[in-house]
Amino acid sequence: MVTALLDERRARRIAEQVPDPELPMLTLADLGVLRDVSLAEDGTVVASLTPTYSGCPAMAEMRAGVAARLRAAGYARVEIRTVLDPPWSSDWITAEGRRKLAEHGIAPPGAAPARAAGPVPLVLSPTRRSVPCPRCGHPDTEETSRFGATSCKSLWRCLACREPFEYVKEI
Amino acid sequence: MSDDHVYLTLAEGHDDDTRWAYGTGFEDPLHGVDTSVPDDLDAGELASVCVTLADDALVSAQRLAEWTTRAPELEEEVALANIGLDLLGQARLLYSRAGQADGTGRDEDAYAYFRDAGDFRNVRLAELPNGDFAFSIVRLLVFSSWRLAHFERLTAHRDPVLAAIAAKGVKELAYHRQYAAEWAVRLGDGTEESHRRMRKAQEQVAPYLGELFTAYDVRDEVVAVLRQVTEAAGLPMPVYRPLPGSGRTGDHTEHLAPLLAELQGVARAHPEATW
Numbered sequence: 001m002v003t004a005l006l007d008e009r010r011a012r013r014i015a016e017q018v019p020d021p022e023l024p025m026l027t028l029a030d031l032g033v034l035r036d037v038s039l040a041e042d043g044t045v046v047a048s049l050t051p052t053y054s055g056c057p058a059m060a061e062m063r064a065g066v067a068a069r070l071r072a073a074g075y076a077r078v079e080i081r082t083v084l085d086p087p088w089s090s091d092w093i094t095a096e097g098r099r100k101l102a103e104h105g106i107a108p109p110g111a112a113p114a115r116a117a118g119p120v121p122l123v124l125s126p127t128r129r130s131v132p133c134p135r136c137g138h139p140d141t142e143e144t145s146r147f148g149a150t151s152c153k154s155l156w157r158c159l160a161c162r163e164p165f166e167y168v169k170e171i
Numbered sequence: 172m173s174d175d176h177v178y179l180t181l182a183e184g185h186d187d188d189t190r191w192a193y194g195t196g197f198e199d200p201l202h203g204v205d206t207s208v209p210d211d212l213d214a215g216e217l218a219s220v221c222v223t224l225a226d227d228a229l230v231s232a233q234r235l236a237e238w239t240t241r242a243p244e245l246e247e248e249v250a251l252a253n254i255g256l257d258l259l260g261q262a263r264l265l266y267s268r269a270g271q272a273d274g275t276g277r278d279e280d281a282y283a284y285f286r287d288a289g290d291f292r293n294v295r296l297a298e299l300p301n302g303d304f305a306f307s308i309v310r311l312l313v314f315s316s317w318r319l320a321h322f323e324r325l326t327a328h329r330d331p332v333l334a335a336i337a338a339k340g341v342k343e344l345a346y347h348r349q350y351a352a353e354w355a356v357r358l359g360d361g362t363e364e365s366h367r368r369m370r371k372a373q374e375q376v377a378p379y380l381g382e383l384f385t386a387y388d389v390r391d392e393v394v395a396v397l398r399q400v401t402e403a404a405g406l407p408m409p410v411y412r413p414l415p416g417s418g419r420t421g422d423h424t425e426h427l428a429p430l431l432a433e434l435q436g437v438a439r440a441h442p443e444a445t446w
Contacts, residue, residue, distance in 0.1 A: 048203075051260075051339075053256075053257055053260060053339075053343060054257055054260030054261045054263075054264060054336070054339055054340060054343060055256035055257045055258070055259050055260025055261070055263075056260065057256075059200070063202075079203065080202070080203060081202075081203030081204070082200070082201060082202055082203045082204050083204075084201075084204060084264075084332070084335035084336060084338075084339060085331065085334070085335035085338065086338070087335070087338045087339040087342060088339075115341075118323070119320060119323060119392050120319055120320075120323060120341065120345050122348060122349070122352055122396055122399060122400070123349075124352060124353070124356060124399065124400070124403050144246060145246035145249060145250060146250060146346065146349070146350060147246075147249050147250035147252075147253040147254070147350070148249065148253075149249070151253055151256060151257065155246070169346075171342045171343075171346075
């Protein structure tokens with residue numbers, strides 16, 4: 001029993017360290033997409049992942065990456081499950097993940113919009129968000145495009161140091 | 172299984188009928204999700220709801236992808252492609268759910284690549300050619316407003332898988348609607364020329380509005396959103412003039428078959444292709 005628990009903890013640690021294919025400075029645990037790792041009675045490691053966006057093309061690579069690392073660590077039977085509910089939120093990016101993003105010049109997301117039940121309101125007035133530049137720290141920045149190189153990021157620029165930077169969207 | 176290279180790992184996990192050379196088929200996007208259908212649900216009806224919503228998304232994604240290399244600015248091209256990618260992801264999940272529910276076990280590729288135009292249930296609005304940027308924006312505004320309202324209702328669906336797909340989609344669709352609404356205001360309230368083109372686009376979209384509202388009860392909510400946007404844009408509300416027929420029953424314009432020919436061409440020419 002104790003061995004099984006230790007074994008499960010070890011499997012979890014291994015899965016947690018798998019890097020994200022699109023934001024390789026983050027582990028899957030930092031990104032908050034690794035929902036659970038458990039050891040079944042027959043010794044199968046069951047790892048549960050959740051996609052960030054429905055169309056995230058990195059999902060297949062994440063699954064393959066977790067399976068490969070666990071097998072390399074000696075777990076012969078590995079099962080990867082997809083969890084859709086509850087849907088991923090940028091709030092699940094860990095404090096450590098946010099620190100690493102900023103360190104790599106990517107502005108971490110603010111708090112995801114709280115959604116009450118019922119129709120989603122449309123806000124047309126410009127929403128002033130303060131996103132400090134991840135390079136020089138200056139607060140004077142502006143959004144250049146809500147959509148960037150990957151689904152989860154938008155494009156911004158700093159008006160002080162003039163550098164463009166990416167910002168992980170709140171979702 | 173080779174563990175040393177992620178692509179080898181992907182390629183080896185297949186049986187003989189793998190076909191991911193031209194598309195997605197390397198793994199069921201619902202892999203490992205509990206796929207049972209609740210006892211009190213009509214599984215055939217659930218499958219048809221899923222296929223309808225997936226067809227809307229697939230056809231829209233194809234049109235959005237056509238903007239790549241043609242959009243007015245790089246940022247807009249990236250935005251439209253990203254929106255298309257979200258919709259493609261929604262289509263994949265919904266087709267997979269449909270195949271589980273209707274008992275045929277068909278995978279996403281079977282639905283996307285091996286059905287003909289008459290079998291598609293998307294609204295005709297989705298299949299119309301892109302036209303100019305104003306037309307694509309008005310269409311995206313209408314489509315994403317409707318889909319967001321409808322998905323929000325679906326989060327309470329009795330099928331937990333469909334409800335979860337919808338909950339995920341709501342977050343994405345809110346971004347799509349926001350993008351289209353901001354462009355609609357910018358163009359409607361822009362120059363004389365951009366305003367004129369928006370008016371024209373509204374007239375082109377108007378005949379196809381009715382199709383969205385026949386099956387689902389979100390009309391008032393969507394109309395309220397469209398009113399909010401048109402008022403801010405200085406545009407009139409589109410006049411509702413319904414056309415006969417509906418894409419929901421398989422009546423399509425002459426534009427769907429050529430769109431599908433391009434989308435399905437490689438898959439049908441090389442049905443057993445693998446990488």
